[in-house]
Amino acid sequence: MTENQxxxxxxxxxxxxxxxxxxxxxxLGHAAMQVKGLDxxxxxxxxxxxxxxxxxxxxxxxxQDASNxxxxxxxxxxxxxxxxxxxxxxHGIKSEEITSEPPTVTDLHAQNYGDKRNIEFRYTGASVIxxxxxxxxxxxxxxxxxxxxxxxxxxxxxDDYEHKPEFVFTKLNDQKPKxxxxxxxxxxxxxxxxxxxxxxxxxxxxxxxxxxxxxxxRDKTTPYIKRIRVVSTVExxxxx
Numbered sequence: 254m255t256e257n258q259x260x261x262x263x264x265x266x267x268x269x270x271x272x273x274x275x276x277x278x279x280x281l282g283h284a285a286m287q288v289k290g291l292d293x294x295x296x297x298x299x300x301x302x303x304x305x306x307x308x309x310x311x312x313x314x315x316x317q318d319a320s321n322x323x324x325x326x327x328x329x330x331x332x333x334x335x336x337x338x339x340x341x342x343x344h345g346i347k348s349e350e351i352t353s354e355p356p357t358v359t360d361l362h363a364q365n366y367g368d369k370r371n372i373e374f375r376y377t378g379a380s381v382i383x384x385x386x387x388x389x390x391x392x393x394x395x396x397x398x399x400x401x402x403x404x405x406x407x408x409x410x411x412d413d414y415e416h417k418p419e420f421v422f423t424k425l426n427d428q429k430p431k432x433x434x435x436x437x438x439x440x441x442x443x444x445x446x447x448x449x450x451x452x453x454x455x456x457x458x459x460x461x462x463x464x465x466x467x468x469x470x471r472d473k474t475t476p477y478i479k480r481i482r483v484v485s486t487v488e489x490x491x492x493x
Contacts, residue, residue, distance in 0.1 A: 293491040294459055295447050299440025301432040303481045304471060307420035310392035312384040315410045316402075319374035323358070326376045330356045333407045337382050340402055344395035350386040381416060389420065389477060420477040422468055428481060433463060436485035444489045456490030 314337055320326035334353055341351055358378040386392050396418065399409060410416070441455070448455050464484040471478040 293453075294488050295444055295455075295491055296486065296488045297440045297443040297447065299436040299438065299443065299485045299487065301436040301439065301483050301485075303428060303432060305422055305424075305428070305479050305481060307389055307422050307477045307479055308387055309421040309423055310384065310386050310389045310477070311419040311421065312386075312392055312396065313381050313416035313418070314384070314399075315379060315381045315416045316407050317377065317379045317410055318408070319377045321375045323376055326358065326378050327356070330378050330380050334380055334382060336405055336407055337402060341382075341384060341395060344398065345388060345391040346384055346386055346395065347388075350384055350388075352383050352385070354381040354383070356380040379410070392418075393477060418476075420470075420479070422479045422481070425466060425468065425481065429466065429483075432466075432481065432483050433485065436463075436483055437461070437487060440485055440487040441489075444487070448489075448491060451491070453491040453493055456492045459488040459490055461488070462486040 316333060316337070318326060318329050318333065320329060338348075338351055338353075342348070356378050357380075358376055360376055361372050362375050384392055384395075402409060444455050462485065464486065466481060466483045468479050468481050470476045471480050
């Protein structure tokens with residue numbers, strides 16, 4: 254092959270490579286514009302809320318007692334435990350829904366601090382009886398009538414943070430399907446409004462995320478009424 258022929262071949266090869274790269278760049282750019290056009294989306298959130306009554310009540314009843322004689326203190330605690338269980342039974346709470354913890358007793362003379370000369374009672378004791386019941390109405394009625402025990406000499410400890418009553422909703426799984434459906438529908442309604450305002454239409458779902466379910470008291474005064482809440486996040490494609 255002559256030198257001129259080699260030069261012409263190299264020229265043609267370079268020209269073909271240049272044209273090929275140009276065509277490839279055009280095709281890639283055109284494809285990128287198409288992908289960008291298809292990737293127009295809107296992200297919306299849908300909320301679902303529901304109020305339900307609690308289905309389980311947990312009520313720890315803690316009372317205190319004191320005496321200078323240890324046997325007398327235990328006898329008194331035992332007698333008051335009986336008063337509490339009888340009180341609960343009268344309000345429709347079953348025996349299998351009531352549990353008693355061993356009493357705790359403190360010997361104040363055995364403490365390493367404080368002026369023991371001003372101690373009126375050497376021994377103090379506390380007992381906890383816990384109600385775990387699905388009869389929430391009966392428990393609430395008994396709680397409203399707790400003053401009856403006070404009249405019988407049972408000193409209920411009402412300011413004990415560790416023994417606060419609780420109301421629980423345990424049937425969340427029964428509510429999840431309809432709440433997820435409602436949250437998704439609400440999200441779509443928001444997306445459709447956005448699409449209408451932007452002169453577009455809603456396409457298929459690109460992605461969806463279900464938020465965590467939360468259960469809270471409706472307010473501080475009605476802990477036996479619960480508010481369930483869930484937020485779903487949905488991303489829709491937009492079409493012209």
